[in-house]
Amino acid sequence: MxxxxxxxxxxxxxxxxxxxxxxxxxxxxxxxxxxxxxxxxxxxxxxxxxxxxxxxxxxxxxxxxxxxxxxxxxxxxxxxxxxxxxxxxxxxxxxxxxxxCRSSDGSISETCHWADGFPLNLWIYQTLLEACFDLHAESSVIEEVDEVLELIKKTWVMLGINEMLHNICFSWVLFHQYLVTGQVENDLLFASSNLLAEVGKDTGGSKDPIYTKILRNTLSLILSWAEKRLLAYHHTFHNGNIESMESVISLAVLSAKILEDISHDYNRKKKDDVDYTRVGNYIRSSLRTVFIKKLEKLDLCKHPSRKQNKAFPILSVLARDIIELAINEKAIFSPKLKRWHPLATGVAVATLHVCYGNELKKYVKGINELTPDAIEVLIAADKLEKDLVQIAVEDSVDSEDGGKSIIREMQPYEAEAVIATLVKSWINIRVDRLGEWVDRNLRQEVWNPGANKEGFASSAVEVLRMIDDTLEAFFLLPIPMHADLLPGLMSGLDKSLQQYILKAKSGCGSHSSFIPTLPALTRCSTRSKNGVFRKNEKSQVTQRRKAHVGTTNGDNSVDKTQMCVCINTMQRIRMELGVLEKRIVANLSSSISTNEDIANGVSLKFKLSTSAAVEGIHQLCKCVAYKIVFHDLWHVLWDGLYVGEVASARIEPFLQELEQYLEIASSTVHDKVRTRVIIEVMQASFDGFLLVLLAGGPSRAFSLQDSVIIEEDFKFLTGLFWSNGDGLPAELIEKHSTTVKGVLPLFHADTEHIIQQFSQLTMEMYGSTAKSRLPLPPTADQWSPTEPNTLLRVLCNRNDEAAAKFLKKNYNLPKKF
Structure with a gap:
């Protein structure tokens, strides 16, 4: 100048x-x-x-x-x-x-063009702009920078510079000065970014190919440098230099936008999408990079081989590292990135979620059984997922879709489902083992009453111990869903124990197997029975009873004491199940999760096995009673009571032996079921008494005078169980005596009256078909004074001519011996 x-x-x-x-x-x-x-x-x-x-x-x-x-x-x-x-x-x-002085039209120009040729003019202009920096502090501009720039701008005519070229040149100079001075002065980047923003405003107005070339070359260099740092910004930035991150992002985004603007693909994208997409890519790339580095670091430090059985500490520790990384991301980097990407935190956690999920999938594919390591990894994964989703939701609360787009990226780990599947498999294995054990050990059980003080089966002790151990092991599993999986476990254990009970009681048979087959109906002979005939009758009948009376079908292989051990076993199971159920409630209340229904006790019962035990006790008590009465005391009941002369074959022998059996049974069974056994013996005795009276076969016949003896004998029978107030309650005995007391009056009722009542009831039963000939009524399920078969059997055993003639006429029944 x-x-x-x-x-x-x-x-x-x-x-x-x-x-x-x-x-x-x-x-x-x-x-x-x-x-x-x-x-x-x-x-x-x-x-x-x-x-x-x-x-x-x-x-x-x-x-x-x-x-x-x-x-x-x-x-x-x-x-x-x-x-x-x-x-x-x-x-x-x-x-x-x-x-x-050359010009494009061939004339001589008044303007000299010696320094405005490209790129010389830019080299010269760049050199001039570098004068803005302090020689002694190269990262700082001189105080007179504004005055110097005004002087430099006067060279625009000579150098062919305009506002657009100035902005791009000065932006580059500031950027370059930041690089060569150690990248410490963020103001240089900030100023470069501001100038680049001005360049972006003017881009659309220029079609100069030289200017376009300058832009493309310059911005490509800036963009390459910036993206190299942003694609791994966790390595580049930290608390100490985080403020420069915004300027670097701004340079990258502005450069990318301008390059898109001058490219042929510009119309394919919206300008707003460029920064959103680019920043999203930076987040994903950088977090993938840092994730891989953390994984490799754990892998090299702890488990070089990365074998499946050694993956546990890696994925467990990695989950904790990832959540820490996500928290730091939200606190440090996301506030800077949100200017260009409102869901920066969401994108970050979604990326971490996917990265960890890929590793988790590999691990889950190799899990064959439930192990402490597997549970630890899956629980860590589940916690990580919930924490990441929470961060994403909190970050997206003000977004247009409420963060739904981010959440959709986070495909669920379903860690709890995997845990549930593994636990169910664990449950099935143990339930199957228990079932196999039940089958094997029940075949070996001898039901020895001397096996222990309580008199129950040793196999029951073992099966209850196995159930208790399984439940204890279940609650020790470090899982968050005990309440959800407990019903499945209890159902399996319940069914196994039910099978034990059902198989145990099935080996003892049924009470009905001891009830004798009813002998054929006969009628009394009309000839008198005096002296010699009555004396010889009993011995003759006794000799022929096996051929002419009913027989029992009872299973003699199981002794009554073994049945009592089985009863005690059922009772023991009932009591232990109550203890187990209380322990389960206590364990569940201290568990992590609770289900309302389960907490209320809806699913905390061994319903099947408890019901089977109660039913088993009832059936076995009945079985013991019927075995005593109809098998063990068969000789005094069926073979002795009222055979021949009623007065000389009364109930005392039966009562004497029955009392002994009652003492044996009472001393063998558990206190809590003793009364039940005695009640069933009483009921079986009453049934046996009626069976003798109504189906005693051809060896028995009763006259009207015998009714007094019969009623007295029944009082003796009930008295045995009342035992002067020390036995069963009188009202209970009265309740069970109802059927017998309903039938006994028939034995002192007039024969004609019984015949008339029988005929009337039979005709009512069969209607018009009974007018010509009375049908033979079937045997009823229960004896009753209003039941035709009961009345018929009284007539069959009535030592009376009228009864004999009626039976001969209507049914032609054979005579008694």
């Missing part, structure tokens, strides 16, 4: 290197060498501006260009002082001015 003032000419009409060469001589320099070096520098500037990078394209055959090349080549080969030779100087000036 000073030179222009000295020459009195405008800046754009001056070729500055030419004027300097013409103005200064070698004598103006300390030495010839310094002058020659200075001269060469100015010649290089002219060569660059007029020959190498001219403002307008230059034909290589142009005479002025050839002449200038010759002069410059000569000056480099033989140093000279152009100023000494006026003719040479004039030739030099003519050539330079001829080249600098």
């Amino acid at each position: 000073t030179m222009c003032l000295l020459l009195g000419r405008r800046m754009e009409s001056v070729v500055l290197p030419l004027e300097l060469i013409q103005l200064f001589r070698s004598s103006d320099f300390p030495s010839q060498q310094e002058y020659e070096a200075w001269l060469r520098r100015n010649l290089k500037v002219l060569e660059a501006g007029l020959l190498l990078h001219p403002h307008l394209p230059l034909d290589k055959s142009d005479p002025s260009a050839q002449s200038l090349r010759h002069i410059i080549r000569g000056a480099f080969e033989k140093p000279m002082d152009i100023g000494k030779n006026g003719e040479s100087m004039q030739t030099f000036r003519t050539v330079v001015m001829s080249l600098s």
Whole structure:
């Protein structure tokens, strides 16, 4: 500018290197060498501006260009002082001015173009802009920066610079200065970013290919540098330099937007999508990178082989590392990234969720059984997932979709489902083992009453211990869903124990197997029974009873004491199940999770086995009672009671032996079921008594006078169980005596009355078909004074001519022996 003032000419009409060469001589320099070096520098500037990078394209055959090349080549080969030779100087000036004043239309321009050719003008302008920095603190601009920039802008005409070129050049200079000074002064990046924003505003208005080329080259360099750092920003940024992150992101996004703007693909994307998409990619890329590094670090430090059985500490520790990483991401990086991506935190946690999920899938595929390691990994994964989802939801609460798009990216781990599947498999294995054990050990059980003090089966002790151990092991599993899986476990154990009970009681048979087959109906003989005949009758009947009376079907292989052990076993199971159920409630209340229904006790019962035990006790008590009465006391009941002469075959022998059996049974069975056994023995005795009276076969016959003895004997029978108030309650005995007491009056009822009542009831039963001939009524399920078969059997055993004739006439029944 000073030179222009000295020459009195405008800046754009001056070729500055030419004027300097013409103005200064070698004598103006300390030495010839310094002058020659200075001269060469100015010649290089002219060569660059007029020959190498001219403002307008230059034909290589142009005479002025050839002449200038010759002069410059000569000056480099033989140093000279152009100023000494006026003719040479004039030739030099003519050539330079001829080249600098060219115009596109061939006319001579008043403006000299010696420094505005691309890229020389930018190199020069960049050099000028570098003057804005302090020589002693290169990362800082000088205080007079505004004044210097105003002076530099005056060179725009000479250098062919405009506002757009200035912005991109100065942005690059600031960016480059940030790099070469150690990347410590964030203000340089911030200023560069602001200038780049201005460049972005003007991009659409320029179609200059040179400017476009400058933009593409410059911004590609900036974008490459920025993305290298942003694609792994966890490695690049930390609390100490986090403030520079926004400027780096801004540079990357602005560069990408401008490059999209000048590309052919610009119309394919919205401008707003560029920054959103790019920042999303940075987040995903950087977090994938840091995830892999953390995984590799754990792998190398602890388990180089990465075998399946050694993956537990990696995935467990990794889950904790990931949640810590997510929290740091939300606190440190997301606030910076949200300017360009509102769901920055959500994208981050979704990325971490996917990365961890991929590793978890590999691990789950290799799990074959429930192990502490597997549970630990799956619980850690479940907790991680819930924490990540919570962070994503909290971050997305103000977004348009409430974070649904982010949550959709996070495919559930279903860790709890995997745990549940493994636990169910664990349950099935143990339930199957218990079932196998039940089958094997029940076949070996001897039901020995002396096996232990309580008199129950040793197999029951073992099966209850196995159930208790299984439940204890279940509650020790470190899982969060005991309440949900407990019903399945209890159902399996319940069914196994039910099978034990059912198989145990099935080995003892049924009470009905001890009830004898009823003998055929007969009628009494009308001939009198006196003296000799009655005396011989009993012995004759006794000798022939096996061929002519009913027989029992009872299973003699199981002793009554063994049945009592089985009863005790059922009772023991009932009691232990109550204890187990209380323990389960206590364990469940201290568990992590609770289900309302289960907490209320709805699913905390061994329903099947408890019901089977109660039913088993009832059936076995009945079985013991019927075995005693109809098998063990068969000889005094069926073979003795009322056989022949009623008065001489009364109930005392039966009562004496029955009392002994009652004492044995009472001393063998558990206290809590003793009364039940005695009640069943009483009921069996009553049934046996009625069986003798109504189905005693041809060896028995009763007259009206015998009814007194029969009723007295029944009182003796009930008295045995009342035992002067020390036995069963009177009201209980009365309840069970109802059927017997309903039938006994028939034995002192008039024969004609019974015949009339029988005929009436039979006709009511069969209707018109009974008018011509009375049908033979079937045997009823229960004896009753209003039941035809009961009345018929009273008549069959009635030692009475009227009864005999009625039976002969209507049914032609055979006579008794």
